[in-house]
Amino acid sequence: MPKKASDPASTDVDMTPMIDMTFQLITFFMFVMNFSEAEQDDRIQLPLSQLAKPVDGPVEKPITLQLTNQGKVIYAGELIGLGDVGGYLDREKSVLIDAGREPTGATVIVRADGSSKTGDVQEIIKICQEKGFEKFALRAKYDEGR
Amino acid sequence: MARKRSQLSDKIDINMTPMIDVVFQLMSFFMCTLKIVSPEGDFDIRMPLGRAAGAAVEDQMVPPIRLSLSAAADGSLGGISMNGNPVGDFRELQQKVLSLVGDGRGPGSLAEKTEVELDCGYDLRYENVVKAITAVSGSVQDGQIVELIKKIKFTPPKAPR
Numbered sequence: 001m002p003k004k005a006s007d008p009a010s011t012d013v014d015m016t017p018m019i020d021m022t023f024q025l026i027t028f029f030m031f032v033m034n035f036s037e038a039e040q041d042d043r044i045q046l047p048l049s050q051l052a053k054p055v056d057g058p059v060e061k062p063i064t065l066q067l068t069n070q071g072k073v074i075y076a077g078e079l080i081g082l083g084d085v086g087g088y089l090d091r092e093k094s095v096l097i098d099a100g101r102e103p104t105g106a107t108v109i110v111r112a113d114g115s116s117k118t119g120d121v122q123e124i125i126k127i128c129q130e131k132g133f134e135k136f137a138l139r140a141k142y143d144e145g146r
Numbered sequence: 147m148a149r150k151r152s153q154l155s156d157k158i159d160i161n162m163t164p165m166i167d168v169v170f171q172l173m174s175f176f177m178c179t180l181k182i183v184s185p186e187g188d189f190d191i192r193m194p195l196g197r198a199a200g201a202a203v204e205d206q207m208v209p210p211i212r213l214s215l216s217a218a219a220d221g222s223l224g225g226i227s228m229n230g231n232p233v234g235d236f237r238e239l240q241q242k243v244l245s246l247v248g249d250g251r252g253p254g255s256l257a258e259k260t261e262v263e264l265d266c267g268y269d270l271r272y273e274n275v276v277k278a279i280t281a282v283s284g285s286v287q288d289g290q291i292v293e294l295i296k297k298i299k300f301t302p303p304k305a306p307r
Binding site for chain 1: 162165166169170172173176177179180181183184185186187188189190191192193194195215217221266267268269270271272273274275276277279280283284286291300302303304306
């Protein structure tokens with residue numbers, strides 16, 4: 001006589017491997033998650049440089065201006081013309097002054113597309129200078145040289 | 147006796163469903179918010195308005211290097227010249243800068259005192275400027291960055307063609 005099978009209604013699935021794997025995945029995502037508010041835009045293809053190694057710490061109170069290859073500026077996610085940059089910088093300047101800081105101490109990060117015109121980058125720098133900013137960071141993508 | 151048997155046969159069933167729900171929600175959150183950030187670096191430039199045109203060079207002991215990058219009609223690099231002398235490519239430019247500033251590094255060195263003034267064509271593609279800045283700023287030797295000139299500035303923008 002064949003042995004009677006155990007109760008088919010209670011199938012015990014061992015959940016341990018799945019939970020282990022899930023927790024490992026969560027740990028992985030927690031480690032690779034980036035909470036920094038780095039302004040990166042897919043419309044900008046930064047030029048490559050072997051010397052553009054990531055900075056050790058975040059730039060304090062940066063103002064990021066991104067220049068597209070069409071000569072437009074992306075400021076705080078908004079696409080504006082070169083001529084409108086001055087108005088936005090005035091606003092930034094007044095915020096800095098209200099916070100008891102000088103615009104000379106603030107850094108303007110210029111993320112310009114590799115195909116954009118150098119003259120447009122210089123125009124941005126000139127507008128910033130006229131508004132009292134004097135520290136600039138020209139951003140480039142790190143070229144691993146492979 | 148009957149009580150002992152019942153204790154042995156009792157199996158504590160922990161309901162895992164809420165925990166698995168939460169864990170999967172957490173995983174979904176992390177997967178959705180994951181942002182791949184490519185490594186980027188900065189070239190720092192200090193350009194007060196008064197010194198933009200290279201007017202106040204008197205306070206410097208070392209004359210600045212004037213680097214001209216001309217643009218071709220399509221925005222590509224037309225030519226490079228350093229202090230008026232033509233330079234073949236960015237590698238040659240780096241060699242010239244290296245021979246000019248020497249091996250000394252650190253505070254008070256010639257590399258630290260020297261300034262490069264970039265004079266670029268308006269239509270020049272910006273990637274060429276970054277290549278030029280890379281060439282004069284340093285080089286990578288055995289995986290280590292050897293710094294050259296850190297003081298870089300631009301001339302005022304020229305009128306577009």
